Amino acid sequence: MTTLETAAAARTLRAAYETASAVVADLDDEESWRPTGCTGWAVRDLVLHCLQDAQRGLVALHTPADEPTDRDAVTYWRDWRPGSAGAANGRRWARVSASMFLDFGQLRELYLETLAAVVHAARAADPARRVATQGHVLTSGDLITTLAVEATVHHLDLTVGLPLAPGPSPEGLAAVRTTLDGLLGTAAPPEWSDAHYARVGTGRTPLTDVERAALGPAADRFPLFG
Incomplete structure (x- = not known):
């Protein structure tokens, strides 16, 4: 990834984190118990999970x-991939910890100050540096993009x-679309919103019969990640 591409990744992460922070910044205790799109998680559980992902990014x-x-x-x-034992254990751990x-x-x-620190670190990252996280090695720019994708999906x-x-940033949603297209191996139907x-x-949402017919055999690969 070039210096220019890494700078773009850092801007995407900043946009994704700033919009997510705007949601969390004004939440009160009562609102923190509202449901989310993650099975079994309230808002506070998901905030903790996103905090931990930001901490992981900062370390990486x-x-x-x-x-x-x-x-x-x-x-x-x-x-x-969704439905694994590890995913179920992670959900329980976050619920108890939160x-x-x-x-x-x-x-x-803690969530707000950690996201701000990651944005600063991403902006200063060496684009050629290889970094380690979760048993894998990526360039710093690719890592930054994955953080933006994670934050955007969880913003929804x-x-x-x-x-x-407020909804997620357009930059974050565009990064999610690019990632999903890459996993799918082709572009999704253009009429699908980001x-x-x-x-x-x-x-998060099952494919309809019409969508499955439009995708053909590729529909069996959904969800592409979760």
Whole structure:
């Protein structure tokens, strides 16, 4: 990834994190118990999960690797499939851990300051540096893109029970679409909005019969990640 591409990735992450932060910044304790698009998770559970992903990104951006890259911004997601035992365990862990914050304001402030730190680190990242995370090696630019994709998909989840909250950034949604197209191996139907594609591509919304017919055999590959 070139310096220019990494700068674009950093801008995409900043847009994704700023819009997500705008949702969380004004939430009160009562709102933190509202449901989300993630099965079994309230808003506070999802905020904790997103905080942990940002923390992982911050560590990864400062964890240089000597090994060659084995993942990029698209192939990174091939390991993440819904319905696995690991996914179920992760959901339970987040639910229990988030409940330990008796004051949601503490979790909210930790989330906001961590996302701001990741944005700063992404902007300063060396585009040629290989970094390690979750047993894989990516370039810093590809890592930054995966963080933006994760934040954008979960932004859609976060606002399910918050109908007045702002939606995800256009830049983040475009990154999700590019990622899903890469996993699919072709472009999705152009009439699909970015948000709809994000939901069906990650299993949040099932494909309709009409959509399955339009996709043909490729429909059996959905969800592409989750």
